[in-house]
Amino acid sequence: MIKTDVLIIGAGPVGLFTVQQLGLIGLKAEVVDNLDKIGGQCIELYPDKPIYDIPALPECTGESLTKNLLEQIKPFKTNFHLNERVQEISKEKNNWKIKTSKDKIFIAPNIIIAGGVGSFEPRKFLIKEAEKFENNGIYYSVKDKNYFKNKKVCIFGGGDSALDWAIELSKFAEVTLVHRRNEFRGAEHSSETAKKFEKEGKLKIKTPFQIISIEGEDKIKAITIKDEDGKTEKITTDCVLGFFGLIMKLGPIVEWGLNLEKKHIPVNTENFQTNKEGIFAIGDICTYPGKLKLILSGFHEGALAARGCFKLARPNEKYRFEFTTTSKSVHERLGVKKVD
Amino acid sequence: MPKITYIEHNGKTHIQEVPNGLSVMEGAVQNNIPGIDADCGGSCACATCHVYVDEKWFSKLPKKENAEEDMLDMAFEANKFSRLGCQITITENLDGLVVKMPSKQA
Numbered sequence: 001m002i003k004t005d006v007l008i009i010g011a012g013p014v015g016l017f018t019v020q021q022l023g024l025i026g027l028k029a030e031v032v033d034n035l036d037k038i039g040g041q042c043i044e045l046y047p048d049k050p051i052y053d054i055p056a057l058p059e060c061t062g063e064s065l066t067k068n069l070l071e072q073i074k075p076f077k078t079n080f081h082l083n084e085r086v087q088e089i090s091k092e093k094n095n096w097k098i099k100t101s102k103d104k105i106f107i108a109p110n111i112i113i114a115g116g117v118g119s120f121e122p123r124k125f126l127i128k129e130a131e132k133f134e135n136n137g138i139y140y141s142v143k144d145k146n147y148f149k150n151k152k153v154c155i156f157g158g159g160d161s162a163l164d165w166a167i168e169l170s171k172f173a174e175v176t177l178v179h180r181r182n183e184f185r186g187a188e189h190s191s192e193t194a195k196k197f198e199k200e201g202k203l204k205i206k207t208p209f210q211i212i213s214i215e216g217e218d219k220i221k222a223i224t225i226k227d228e229d230g231k232t233e234k235i236t237t238d239c240v241l242g243f244f245g246l247i248m249k250l251g252p253i254v255e256w257g258l259n260l261e262k263k264h265i266p267v268n269t270e271n272f273q274t275n276k277e278g279i280f281a282i283g284d285i286c287t288y289p290g291k292l293k294l295i296l297s298g299f300h301e302g303a304l305a306a307r308g309c310f311k312l313a314r315p316n317e318k319y320r321f322e323f324t325t326t327s328k329s330v331h332e333r334l335g336v337k338k339v340d
Numbered sequence: 341m342p343k344i345t346y347i348e349h350n351g352k353t354h355i356q357e358v359p360n361g362l363s364v365m366e367g368a369v370q371n372n373i374p375g376i377d378a379d380c381g382g383s384c385a386c387a388t389c390h391v392y393v394d395e396k397w398f399s400k401l402p403k404k405e406n407a408e409e410d411m412l413d414m415a416f417e418a419n420k421f422s423r424l425g426c427q428i429t430i431t432e433n434l435d436g437l438v439v440k441m442p443s444k445q446a
Contacts, residue, residue, distance in 0.1 A: 045386070046383070159413065245413075245414045247386070248379050
């Protein structure tokens, strides 16, 4: 069990900056994120795309912004709990008890939801048989590549994951790579390697094809694929791997009794609290009149939510507004050396 | 103002006036037309504003950029008339455009 002042859900830019805002006023935060890395959408969706509207940074990228934010919160030695999703919350006296997908328990008076559009999950096959075979023939990630040894494997997708796994698994499995168009968007050398392997008979490539059905009772026997002109082909296979990237899902948040408006959480603009005391929502996930989905708006929302958290984390203290330029206690928290 | 026809997967049709400069995605989202999610808010980063453009109209649209083609890989039931609604900007020339929404965005 971990006790903290604030549990932040989401390690995107807004969650990170809020760690700093909390740290400046002496509050400790723990951060949980379902992704395996820090940075949220900035890292997952557009690490290399330039961003031009961060105040005082004429141009940066999702990756450099994340790096700088991590640098800025270094003094606060924050714990990140990655690859973990917050599943359940319940009220215990003046605290929230928070349970994650790894059964970790947090006790905190405040929760700040900075979850973007939800947690990232693999995009799945949409045909209905796919659900039946999920984790029993249909997979969206490779946990142990040896599992596929000497099996017939169909890999779907055109990005790096699909290409890399097709190349890797072709060393000891019978691989067919299927993609909806002739071009692969993964790294050029990977797509060249795959095409070279195809020529050498090490793997098969089927483009432009998409899956239309799966056959089998207890396990998969075959799949049928279709091209753009409606021509179909049947492939006998033991398993199917889908690499269609990640999608954002709101997930368990919908069950916490929060008001929701079209996948967004309404908040007041005084401290960004939701309809539940001690639960705040900031960044892309919150909504209020005039809301802009900008990173800079999220920073402002985090600053105000942090002050909102102070009240519940330090009920017997009075919050004092201080500037980072002059406040001694802020300097101590930042570990800044005094210059006389 | 250009009129855009949005057809839901179940056939329900919405004819919507959309001002020049907005995207096909924004035209739907701002008018509560179901079938377009637009999770990423229009930055060509999520493929949840996937639409099938009417065959007659498809060739009249400005060509797809690579980034859009890459994102369409993520839209599962994409076909040769697939586009992302956020990447189609409404102009007078698109008055009468017809788009269909897939059964699911994700």
